[in-house]
Amino acid sequence: MGNKTIYTDIIIHSPVDHVWEKFMNFPDYPRWNPFILKVNGEIKTGNTIEVVIKPKDREPMTFKPTIQAIEERALLQWDGKLFVPGIFTGKHTFEFITIDKNNTKFIHKEEFNGILVPFIDLTPTRLGFESMNIALKYVVEKNNSKQLSSP
Numbered sequence: 565m566g567n568k569t570i571y572t573d574i575i576i577h578s579p580v581d582h583v584w585e586k587f588m589n590f591p592d593y594p595r596w597n598p599f600i601l602k603v604n605g606e607i608k609t610g611n612t613i614e615v616v617i618k619p620k621d622r623e624p625m626t627f628k629p630t631i632q633a634i635e636e637r638a639l640l641q642w643d644g645k646l647f648v649p650g651i652f653t654g655k656h657t658f659e660f661i662t663i664d665k666n667n668t669k670f671i672h673k674e675e676f677n678g679i680l681v682p683f684i685d686l687t688p689t690r691l692g693f694e695s696m697n698i699a700l701k702y703v704v705e706k707n708n709s710k711q712l713s714s715p
Contacts, residue, residue, distance in 0.1 A: 565650070566681030570690045571673040574697040578704045580660050580668045584637040586704050587658065587670075596703040599692035609634055613642070619688035620695065629656065645678075652678040672697055 576583050590603040601624055605613030611631050618624045629644035632655070639659050646652035659671035672693045676686065
């Protein structure tokens with residue numbers, strides 16, 4: 565059985581509350597998120613949700629992961645699989661780490677395992693993670709600058 569991990573992170577110059585709020589606003593994703601196009605369902609541990617992703621230069625894909633963990637302003641994690649367990653599964657994790665009151669480290673990673681993993685090119689997915697991270701940073705920091713310049 566094969567294993568691969570995609571790990572990305574980015575520093576966002578904004579309080580963790582602001583980053584979490586923008587990240588969790590799933591209806592707003594089509595306006596800014598180039599990788600995760602849609603999230604439907606109640607975000608609650610044990611629930612199955614519907615997610616549409618678009619890896620770089622690939623067609624959108626819909627899957628139905630199960631929420632494994634949610635910690636307010638700290639973590640969202642879901643598990644998804646292709647067909648049946650053991651073929652191709654992924655544990656997708658979003659972590660929000662407070663650096664200080666005005667800076668947050670956003671970690672976006674996924675651990676893959678299964679017999680198909682060695683044969684699948686995960687480069688488009690990694691590029692999708694990176695583009696989402698950059699877009700999240702941009703939209704949160706842009707919003708911060710609007711708030712700072714408002715009377």
